[in-house]
Amino acid sequence: MDPEYFKSHEMCWGTLGTVRPFSNFHPDRDVMEIQTALEKKDAVTLVRILTNRTNAQRQVIAKTFQEITQKDLSASVKKALAGDLEILLLELLMPPLEYEAYRLQQAMVGIGTDEETLLEILCTRSGQQLQEISAAYKQLYKTDLEKELKGETSGDFTKLVLALLNKQDVAAGVQRDIESLSTSLSGKKADPGPWIDILTSRDSDHLNKVLMGLELEKGQMVDQALEKKFTGDFRLGLQVLVQCIQSPDVYLAKRLTTTKTQIMQRIMVSHSEEDLLCIRAAYLKLTGTSLYTALQKQFKGDHLQALLAICRSED
The missing domain is CATH 1.10.220.10 (Annexin)
Structure with missing residues (x-):
């Protein structure tokens, strides 16, 4: 673990991300180290630097690298590395x-x-x-x-x-929305219209009240009602949307239980500076195993070290 990470904790108190600004940031120095590491194909150094900088800092590094070497950093990483680690570092370099x-x-x-x-x-x-x-x-x-x-x-x-x-929040009454959704499920064939209109145009607090009210009125969980009344991709869409309204952290933690490298990696990169700590907590509650430990069971080598650096610590 880079000691600078702990210093950065004070700078970003309250952050829900695992990757924080590197406090002693000197892009010129980083570029010199990266340049040498690329020549030697030294994955350890590349991982240490690129996983310990925020995306904004990585963009400064990429710009400085271009100015000093007249080369594109992503293209240079692509030449020096291969496989899953190459893909991960290239993804970290994208804005x-x-x-x-x-x-x-x-x-x-x-x-x-x-x-x-x-x-x-x-x-x-x-x-x-x-x-x-x-x-x-x-x-x-x-x-x-x-x-x-x-x-x-x-x-x-x-x-x-x-x-x-094209979602946007529209003010509406909770009880009226409960009645609209309830009515849509009452016929022989469910009406998808109210589900699309309501679930994509209200804030999450409002929708959680609506979903809880609907469950009380129907006497069953919303996902059970969706399972019975809808089919195919549309049913999947509503199920995912409802899970994300109720708890996006739990939904993303479920996604992380997949064995597909691509899915796990992309969620971790995408949420590393926003809410990966929350997703980690949900993952532990869901599986009984920390994400940090789960990664060690599934991956190895420099790719594993990069993922662990993004995950950051054991829960």
């Missing part, structure tokens, strides 16, 4: 908005669509963040994110993801 845009693009590229990754991002990001991610997506991929989502989805699921992408 946050570009990274979320990249994750969305990766979920839609090629054969098949990774619906749950689309939902994860759309359900855990605010309306403002999603507008900024959309702008980054257009700049990176020269196409509209909304258009891409339309092309990759269908039916009510399309309506849901587009409503999530």
Whole structure:
């Protein structure tokens, strides 16, 4: 553990992220060390520096590296390393908005669509963040994110993801929303409209009251009602959205229990400066094992050391 990390704790008291600003930050010095490490293919040094700086500090390092060496840092990392570690360090070097845009693009590229990754991002990001991610997506991929989502989805699921992408808080009465959702489930065929309209246009406090009220009225858990009344991608979409309204930390912790390297890594990078401490706590409660210990069982070598550095400590 880098001793500078503990000094930075005082600077960011109250942060819910695990990666904090490096207090004794000297980008020129970092660049010199990185340059030597790249020449020697010294992964240990690269991991030590890049996992102990915030994304903003990594952007300064990348800019300084370009000025001093006339080379692109990401391209240089790609030449020096390979495999999962190379991918992880390249992801750490992406600016946050570009990274979320990249994750969305990766979920839609090629054969098949990774619906749950689309939902994860759309359900855990605010309306403002999603507008900024959309702008980054257009700049990176020269196409509209909304258009891409339309092309990759269908039916009510399309309506849901587009409503999530353009979400905004609208004032409404809790009881009226409970009645609308309850009525939508009463017929032989459930009406998806109120679920899309209400769950994508209210704040989380309001929606938690609505969901609790609906459970009391129906006498069953909301996820059970959704399981019975809806099908396919739309049902998955509502289930993920409800979980994220109730507790995004628990939902993301569940996602981290997957054995897929890509999913675990991307959630950790994406949330390392925001709320990974909360996700870690939810993971421990959910599985009985700390995320730090779980990583050691699944990964090895320099890639493991990089993931542990992002996770930061045992719970």
